[in-house]
Amino acid sequence: MQLLRLGDRGAERPAVRDGDTVYDLSALTPDITGDFLAGGGVAAAREAIAAKRLDVIDNADALRIGAPIARPQAVLCIGQNYAAHAAESGSEPPKQPILFFKHPNTIVGPGDQVLLPPGSSKVDWEVELGVVIGKRARYLSSPEEALSYVAGYVLSNDVSERAFQIEQSGGQWSKGKCAETFNPLGPWLVPADELTDPQKLGLRSWVNGEPRQDSNTADMIFSVAQLVYDLSQYLVLEPGDLVNTGTPEGVALSGRFPYLAAGDVMEIEIDGLGRQRSTLTPA
Numbered sequence: 001m002q003l004l005r006l007g008d009r010g011a012e013r014p015a016v017r018d019g020d021t022v023y024d025l026s027a028l029t030p031d032i033t034g035d036f037l038a039g040g041g042v043a044a045a046r047e048a049i050a051a052k053r054l055d056v057i058d059n060a061d062a063l064r065i066g067a068p069i070a071r072p073q074a075v076l077c078i079g080q081n082y083a084a085h086a087a088e089s090g091s092e093p094p095k096q097p098i099l100f101f102k103h104p105n106t107i108v109g110p111g112d113q114v115l116l117p118p119g120s121s122k123v124d125w126e127v128e129l130g131v132v133i134g135k136r137a138r139y140l141s142s143p144e145e146a147l148s149y150v151a152g153y154v155l156s157n158d159v160s161e162r163a164f165q166i167e168q169s170g171g172q173w174s175k176g177k178c179a180e181t182f183n184p185l186g187p188w189l190v191p192a193d194e195l196t197d198p199q200k201l202g203l204r205s206w207v208n209g210e211p212r213q214d215s216n217t218a219d220m221i222f223s224v225a226q227l228v229y230d231l232s233q234y235l236v237l238e239p240g241d242l243v244n245t246g247t248p249e250g251v252a253l254s255g256r257f258p259y260l261a262a263g264d265v266m267e268i269e270i271d272g273l274g275r276q277r278s279t280l281t282p283a
Contacts, residue, residue, distance in 0.1 A: 002188035005066040012066035016045050022060035031070040034240025037134045037151040042191045066109040068189040074241045075102040081221050081246025088254035097222050097230050100173040106183035110276035115283040117179045122162035123260040126247035127205040127213050127268035130156035137237040146228035152189045155273040158244050162253050187274040198224045206267040215248030
């Protein structure tokens with residue numbers, strides 16, 4: 001089962017794909033939000049499908065796909081969570097998770113344009129496993145219980161402007177992470193209980209059809225369970241919040257590839273979570 005949001009930007013409607021059929025979720029919820037996820041929305045969707053209580057969206061393939069979650073309160077990001085990426089960034093692997101934030105309005109759909117900010121010169125791609133929180137998590141007692149707080153998983157691109165992030169940062173990375181459209185998300189949300197192991201997923205990226213990243217979430221320094229547990233010690237995770245778990249090696253920051261320019265096309269994918277295609281254009 002896959003949760004989606006379909007339609008024009010700002011007017012998306014909630015949907016669910018089961019097999020080859022896409023159903024309208026509007027009878028259950030006005031949108032796929034934290035409240036829907038925390039209120040048993042995934043189970044309710046399954047029950048409604050089984051009972052044949054949902055209308056079929058016949059033209060689903062012709063509709064724009066939006067980000068699969070609406071209005072997260074927070075987008076929390078983990079830096080240098082793959083040892084090889086830390087090395088290509090010129091850093092030692094971190095001893096503790098590195099946390100930074102993206103503005104929630106960075107989130108756009110998986111096929112939407114990504115806007116190059118005025119004055120940008122070092123825009124970079126980052127394929128990442130996104131974790132969507134399903135219930136409030138505060139001061140969890142162990143990593144073992146952390147996965148029960150996860151609603152599902154999404155494909156996420158943590159687009160970055162490295163000059164803003166490093167040279168103009170003032171000591172914190174978020175200046176290079178928060179430009180509008182800098183987080184294409186989706187195409188869909190896979191419920192946590194339908195993804196057997198978040199630490200066994202291949203993830204890949206391409207620029208203009210040329211391969212860039214090719215790794216596996218097994219290579220994370222800090223697992224999804226460790227990250228959710230760790231974050232809960234410092235802040236309260238709310239339903240619908242998005243956690244970007246870090247990117248593997250193969251980005252432009254390494255010096256092996258050119259940074260992005262207008263007209264370039266980023267493509268990213270993760271096993272079971274779909275594929276994105278975003279074109280760069282001036283803001």
